[in-house]
Amino acid sequence: MAGSSAGVLEGDRIGGSGVQQQPGFLEKERIIAGPGFNRWLVPPAALAIHLCIGMAYGFSVFWLPLSKALGTAGTGAQACAKDMSFFAELFATTCDWRVATLGWMYTLFFVFLGCSAALWGGWLERAGPRKAGVVSALCWCGGMLLSALGIHLHQFWLMILGSGVIGGIGLGLGYISPVSTLIKWFPDRRGMATGMAIMGFGGGAMIGSPLAVDLMKRFSTATDVGVMQTFVVMALGYFVFMMAGALGYRVPPSGWKPEGWTPPPAQTSNTMITQRHVHxxxxxxxxxxxxxxxxxxxxxxxxxxxxGMASPMLQEVFGGSLIDLPAKYGELDKTQLAAIAVVAGGFTALLSLFNIGxxxxxxxxxxxxxxxxxxxxxxxxxxxxxxxxxxxxxxxxxxxxxxxxxxxxxxxxxxxxxxxxxxxxxxxxxxxxxxxxxxxxxxxxxxxxxxxxxxxxxxxxxxxxxxxxxxxxxxxxxxxxxxxxxxxxxxxxxxxxxxxFMSDEELAIEKKLAHEKASAAEVGSGSGRADTVSPAVVALAWLAVGIPLAWGVYKTLVSAAKFFG
The missing domain is CATH 1.20.1250.20 (MFS general substrate transporter like domains)
Known part of the structure; x- marks a missing residue:
């Protein structure tokens, strides 16, 4: 069965009967798949993490409510002065943060995503996807909880530290955690495998943004915008999903390949696929x-x-024609501008579907x-x-x-x-x-x-x-x-x-450092048993990520319908 780890091991040999020490719960050796493991359980695990950290794209739904948090609380506070420095605004407690200042969070997300992925990518290969996924969950969700404290205390520096820095590190580790594992499980479908996971990152905001809006409506009162409570609930929910994904990761034994699959000839003209490895x-x-x-x-x-310019470009290029009026953008009144903004919002939702698909x-x-x-x-x-x-x-x-x-x-x-x-x-x-x-x-x-x-x-x-x-x-x-x-x-x-490329000797050393097993006798030694999984479990794993994704698609289609309406 091509979907099972009961594929083929190159150079199988019988191992010794020596007693091995049980590896730690998060160690890479512990998650080497045993005979019978179904490789189709790995993509849902990756999606569980990517659908959570993908909310980084949707954090802008919090900016407007946060920009009037103190004013809503009845303190009489105004927005921070335009001439106030960014450093001063980090510690300001008596004025509402500006939307432009809050937008720095979005920048920090992707700066720290790139930096953490570059810095700790090598560690991830040695530690394995489970440990990286757990660290990602702790950073991303812990960062959101720290941000919730920052909102409660009205300290923007805590939000920057929590979601921007710590959360950004979790973002980077979570983003790359499944890549190597999926490619090794699906050597016959590398593009499809990574496409499934990275599709989840694009779909995270599609689920998280409408969920955040609904939660803020639920928690908001006459004196509270409800953002702090929303952060706490989403952090806890994300933690459950991300931990389930991290614990669901399995890595194939070294040399494994799907049964019946033969690697393509190396360096063919259209794919340039190598079977060797570069350090x-x-x-x-x-x-x-x-x-x-x-x-x-x-x-x-x-x-x-x-x-970045899709919404304003549509509005400024087509103007009143978006609502069947023969008028340019500059000739519209406030009511008409609001109407075409709704249409543009539907257009943005439509683009998000194409981004994910x-x-x-x-x-x-x-x-x-x-x-x-x-x-x-x-x-x-x-x-x-x-x-x-x-x-x-x-x-x-x-x-x-x-x-x-x-x-x-x-x-x-x-x-x-x-x-x-x-x-x-x-x-x-x-x-x-x-x-x-x-x-x-x-x-x-x-x-x-x-x-x-x-x-x-x-x-x-x-x-x-x-x-x-x-x-x-x-x-x-x-x-x-x-x-x-x-x-x-x-x-x-x-x-x-x-x-x-590395020599065979260099590769063997690196595999040892990466805690990889090479012989059939060692396969599954981390768990000490076979990994045969019922098809019902595989179906449930896909439903666990498929239902939230389907809900997000539905909410996005409702928004996109405004463009066609």
């Missing part, structure tokens, strides 16, 4: 790593550019096309679609405009989900989690580059006196230029030279 310490000196870094950075920079669809498709060709599609098709947006906007075609944006955002999500498999193809699977962690610095860079370019160009074009419906045209062409750079970088990717 994480060496990737910094290998050109292919930096080419893939540039590929991800350019794809994400362009995608963030569209996502693209992560799974494109990553799965890459198993057929190969990673290099998949990214070629991203850059060529993306370039055409970005360049078409000014024309479709000028022609007043909402259908072409929205269609282009939806496909663009799907490829943005697909880029995230496909890159772990790309790295595994090029550098092998032994250190793919750690290498992926280092590559995520490209995400942090893109998170600055994309918005800065878009916002600067918008303000520059407005300063020249261009109509609002035309200020995005030049920006689109700049984003096309980024895609051209990414296309060239992807074109230059070649198989890694033999000199960079």
């Amino acid at each position: 994480v310490k060496k990737v910094g000196g290998i050109p292919q790593f930096w080419l893939v870094w540039l590929v991800l950075c350019m794809n994400v920079s362009a995608g963030i550019g569209v996502i 693209g992560r799974f669809v494109w990553a799965s498709l890459s198993d057929k096309l190969g990673r290099k060709l998949t990214y070629t599609v991203f850059f060529v098709l993306g370039g055409i679609l970005y360049a078409s947006i000014p024309s479709s906007a000028g022609a007043g075609s909402k259908l072409l405009f929205v269609g282009a944006c939806c496909v663009i955002v799907s490829m943005y999500g697909g880029g995230f989900a496909t890159v772990p498999a790309y790295l595994a193809d090029l550098f092998g699977t032994q250190f793919v989690g750690a290498i992926h962690g280092r590559l995520l610095t490209a995400w942090a860079t893109a998170g600055i580059l994309g918005p800065v370019v878009v916002n600067y160009m918008r303000e520059y074009q407005l300063g020249l006196g261009l109509p609002r419906e035309q200020v995005y045209n030049q920006t689109m062409y700049i984003l096309v230029g980024m895609l051209v750079i990414g296309f060239i970088a992807n074109l230059l990717v070649r198989p890694v030279a033999d000199k960079h």
Whole structure:
């Protein structure tokens, strides 16, 4: 059965009968799968973690309520003065935090995601996904509880420390925790496996945002915005889900492969899949790593550019036509502006669905096309679609405009989900989690580059006196230029030279350090028993993550319907 760990071990041998000390509960040796384990239990475990930490995308739902927390409490407090320094606002207790200040939390999330993934990716490979998942749960949920205390005491520095720093570290560890494990369990479907997990990260806000809104409504009173209580409830709920996911992780024994599956020929022209391994310490000196870094950075920079300005761009380009009025954006009154904002909110919800779906669809498709060709599609098709947006906007075609944006955002999500498999193809699977962690610095860079370019160009074009419906045209062409750079970088990717791969002796040492077992007699030695699991348990695991995800999709579809209505 291809779904079971009762696959094939390369170089099986009979081990000795020596007594081994029982490994610790969180140790990697403890979670080596025994005979009969169903590999389809691992993706739900990864989703349980990613659906929780993905709420980082949805934290903006808290900004407006928090910006009037003291005023609602009846203290008569006003917003902190515009000339107050950020440092002073960190410790201010007598004025309401500004939305712009609260937005720094979002920046810190992804800065610390990239930093923690890069710094502790190597530790994760040795410690295993269970220990990393538990640490992630403690950091992410503990950070939310510390933030709740900061809200109660009205100390923003506690929120920064809690969710921004500690939570950001949990975010990074949780994000990369399943990558290496899933790729090793699904060598035949690397893209699909990582796509499932990373789809969960994109879907976290789809569940968490409406849940947070509902909880704030439940806890809010005439004198309390209800955010503190919401943080506590969500932290506790997330902790249960994340711990279940962490404890559900299993790693395959070294050399395992699905029964009946034969590895593809090494270094084939379309996939460039290697069966050897590069040490994480060496990737910094290998050109292919930096080419893939540039590929991800350019794809994400362009995608963030569209996502960040999707709502205002739709409103300013189409103006009153969104509500069947022959008027430009600047000619609308407050009521009409509120009406088109609702339509734009539906458009944003629609984009989130394509972001999530693209992560799974494109990553799965890459198993057929190969990673290099998949990214070629991203850059060529993306370039055409970005360049078409000014024309479709000028022609007043909402259908072409929205269609282009939806496909663009799907490829943005697909880029995230496909890159772990790309790295595994090029550098092998032994250190793919750690290498992926280092590559995520490209995400942090893109998170600055994309918005800065878009916002600067918008303000520059407005300063020249261009109509609002035309200020995005030049920006689109700049984003096309980024895609051209990414296309060239992807074109230059070649198989890694033999000199960079570890020898068999070096690999054996690293596997020992990573607490991996190589013989059939040792498989499952951590648990001391077989890991045969009932199909009903597998179904329940998928239902546990599928039901919240389905609820989030439903809530998003309700919002998206406002665009079509």
